[in-house]
Amino acid sequence: MAKRIEVSDLNVYYGAFQAVEGVTLTVEPRSITAFIGPSGCGKSTVLRTLNRMHEVIPGARVEGKVLLDGEDIYGSDIDPVNVRRTIGMVFQKPNPFPTMSIYENVVAGLKLQRKYKRPELDIVVEKSLRGANLWEEVKDRLDRPGAGLSGGQQQRLCIARAISVEPQVLLMDEPCSALDPISTLAIEDLMQELKERYTIVIVTHNMQQAARVSDKTAFFNLAATGKPGKLVEVGNTTMIFNNPTQRATEDYISGRFG
Amino acid sequence: MQPGAISGSKDANKGRWLDVGFRRLSVGSAVLVLIILVAIALFLLQQALPAIHKDTANFLTEQQWRPDDTPAVFGIAALLYGTLVTAFLAMLMALPVAVGVALWLTQYGPRALARPLGYVVDLLAAVPSVVFGLWGLIYLVPKMIPLSAWLSTYFGWIPIFKSDAIFGKSIFTASVVLAIMVLPVIAAVTREVFLQVPRENQEAALALGSTRWEMIRLAVLPYGRSGLISAAVLGFGRALGETIAVALVLSANYTVSAHLLTPGGNTIAANIANTFGEAGSLGRGALIASGLVLFVITLAVNFGARAIVARRREFTAAT
Ligand SMILES: Nc1ncnc2c1ncn2[C@@H]1O[C@H](COP(=O)(O)OP(=O)(O)O)[C@@H](O)[C@H]1O
Numbered sequence: 001m002a003k004r005i006e007v008s009d010l011n012v013y014y015g016a017f018q019a020v021e022g023v024t025l026t027v028e029p030r031s032i033t034a035f036i037g038p039s040g041c042g043k044s045t046v047l048r049t050l051n052r053m054h055e056v057i058p059g060a061r062v063e064g065k066v067l068l069d070g071e072d073i074y075g076s077d078i079d080p081v082n083v084r085r086t087i088g089m090v091f092q093k094p095n096p097f098p099t100m101s102i103y104e105n106v107v108a109g110l111k112l113q114r115k116y117k118r119p120e121l122d123i124v125v126e127k128s129l130r131g132a133n134l135w136e137e138v139k140d141r142l143d144r145p146g147a148g149l150s151g152g153q154q155q156r157l158c159i160a161r162a163i164s165v166e167p168q169v170l171l172m173d174e175p176c177s178a179l180d181p182i183s184t185l186a187i188e189d190l191m192q193e194l195k196e197r198y199t200i201v202i203v204t205h206n207m208q209q210a211a212r213v214s215d216k217t218a219f220f221n222l223a224a225t226g227k228p229g230k231l232v233e234v235g236n237t238t239m240i241f242n243n244p245t246q247r248a249t250e251d252y253i254s255g256r257f258g
Numbered sequence: 259m260q261p262g263a264i265s266g267s268k269d270a271n272k273g274r275w276l277d278v279g280f281r282r283l284s285v286g287s288a289v290l291v292l293i294i295l296v297a298i299a300l301f302l303l304q305q306a307l308p309a310i311h312k313d314t315a316n317f318l319t320e321q322q323w324r325p326d327d328t329p330a331v332f333g334i335a336a337l338l339y340g341t342l343v344t345a346f347l348a349m350l351m352a353l354p355v356a357v358g359v360a361l362w363l364t365q366y367g368p369r370a371l372a373r374p375l376g377y378v379v380d381l382l383a384a385v386p387s388v389v390f391g392l393w394g395l396i397y398l399v400p401k402m403i404p405l406s407a408w409l410s411t412y413f414g415w416i417p418i419f420k421s422d423a424i425f426g427k428s429i430f431t432a433s434v435v436l437a438i439m440v441l442p443v444i445a446a447v448t449r450e451v452f453l454q455v456p457r458e459n460q461e462a463a464l465a466l467g468s469t470r471w472e473m474i475r476l477a478v479l480p481y482g483r484s485g486l487i488s489a490a491v492l493g494f495g496r497a498l499g500e501t502i503a504v505a506l507v508l509s510a511n512y513t514v515s516a517h518l519l520t521p522g523g524n525t526i527a528a529n530i531a532n533t534f535g536e537a538g539s540l541g542r543g544a545l546i547a548s549g550l551v552l553f554v555i556t557l558a559v560n561f562g563a564r565a566i567v568a569r570r571r572e573f574t575a576a577t
């Protein structure tokens with residue numbers, strides 16, 4: 001069950017510093033939306049506000065609205081814990097729990113919700129690892145440490161862990177930036193499969209990747225260092241890459257930036 | 259043939275000599291530590307064995323300690339009992355509180371408060387034990403009397419709380435002083451350990467929709483497990499070997515009693531401090547024999563902890 005995200009007039013602050021100003025965009029269900037833009041323009045910041053992960057950082061706060069199928073995730077009666085169960089996240093650096101086996105890593109989030117019987121967990125582990133295209137590689141060593149896998153495998157393990165709780169939305173912050181090209185392709189293929197069921201938002205600094213995988217692209221930019229980042233334009237990926245309406249987008253896409 | 263860029267004498271590099279020098283230094287230090295350890299053990303054995311030989315009682319089971327009588331009667335039973343019980347009780351009280359303090363300082367407390375309080379804990383860990391002993395003697399012992407009386411009135415049906423004489427200078431009081439003494443030590447080390455937990459792992463747990471406590475259970479406690487065990491061993495070791503603080507708050511006698519609120523009891527270290535001065539030659543040998551027992555226990559506890567840590571080595575942070 002994928003859901004739509006509507007962001008309107010979003011401002012994000014770290015203490016007194018405004019990192020992002022006036023972002024308004026809609027993320028369609030069962031599609032991949034890519035955030036691109038130069039580093040420091042607030043892509044990660046915006047992404048983290050979509051599941052309230054920015055609240056982990058002391059001093060970070062938002063203004064504006066983020067609606068998940070019409071429901072304000074910043075509503076006064078909304079628990080951020082529930083928001084994060086619904087909107088999962090994969091980070092830039094693969095971060096499996098180092099003290100856990102592959103199996104335990106996959107079910108870590110699930111075990112938070114209620115008691116599961118072992119056979120139930122077995123089913124979820126296989127399903128999630130298959131979903132993350134990792135099952136064939138690790139099915140014989142599920143009790144080995146998750147941190148012993150290669151970087152690409154670890155990242156797919158993290159994806160398996162994120163989808164094991166069946167979120168409605170998956171947020172990915174440069175999930176391939178620490179990976180080799182083969183692993184990157186594996187994850188891109190995986191995203192195409194995942195978008196059948198999930199709403200996906202991916203931050204990437206790799207424009208070819210955005211062009212390859214995403215349906216919609218949002219280009220963020222920074223007027224100057226110390227100024228807040230802004231959303232320049234958002235549209236269908238083919239339109240953004242072939243026919244952008246803004247000069248800044250065109251410059252960035254064609255590599256004539258800065 | 260021209261000499262290539264990578265040819266040249268192997269020993270010409272200055273860094274290489276430093277490398278060799280450091281390796282020798284570190285191997286040398288490690289060997290030195292081992293030699294000292296063996297030398298201590300040999301010294302203790304050489305002093306202790308003749309005394310144990312002259313003992314007319316069984317050294318392991320006898321409670322009394324009269325090595326300078328003729329015939330000599332002494333045994334480790336009461337001292338060992340007192341040592342283990344005080345240290346164990348102290349850990350029972352201190353460990354959960356110390357972990358709680360460390361969690362508050364690293365996870366729950368507001369940064370502006372947690373940082374200075376962290377320094378305070380570090381400072382407390384460095385307070386000499388005689389200060390805790392004096393504080394225990396002057397302040398805590400009188401306060402323990404009503405508490406002990408209350409415990410024995412309402413919980414006297416449990417053997418450990420049964421007491422006929424309430425005087426404050428009991429095994430229980432000694433345990434409380436030890437607990438207060440080791441608490442900052444354990445908390446300080448545990449705090450350092452929890453500070454090392456990678457932010458990525460904490461964020462991974464939170465992003466899965468865990469509450470703060472669930473995040474601690476998923477990411478912080480398992481990651482800190484081996485460090486936590488080390489901290490506990492450090493605290494337990496200090497409690498086992500603590501001399502002056504126990505000597506000050508305990509009214510010593512040589513009995514094994516389950517009634518922990520009753521005055522009396524003794525520990526190996528406190529007994530050495532209290533009686534070494536007046537001991538005759540056999541008495542000294544006997545005290546050294548008791549010191550040997552303490553040495554062996556401490557080693558055993560350390561090795562036990564290492565074994566526990568090693569069991570899940572592959573799953574520790576160091577991968
Ligand atoms: N934890 C933080 N505390 C303070 N400032 C931050 C923090 N994280 C990011 N910023 C600032 O916010 C701005 C946007 O950062 P970020 O969202 O990470 O950019 P991007 O992901 O596009 O590279 C930058 O100026 C960055 O320095």
Ligand SMILES: [Mg+2]
Binds near residue numbers: 043044045203
């Ligand atoms: Mg970023």
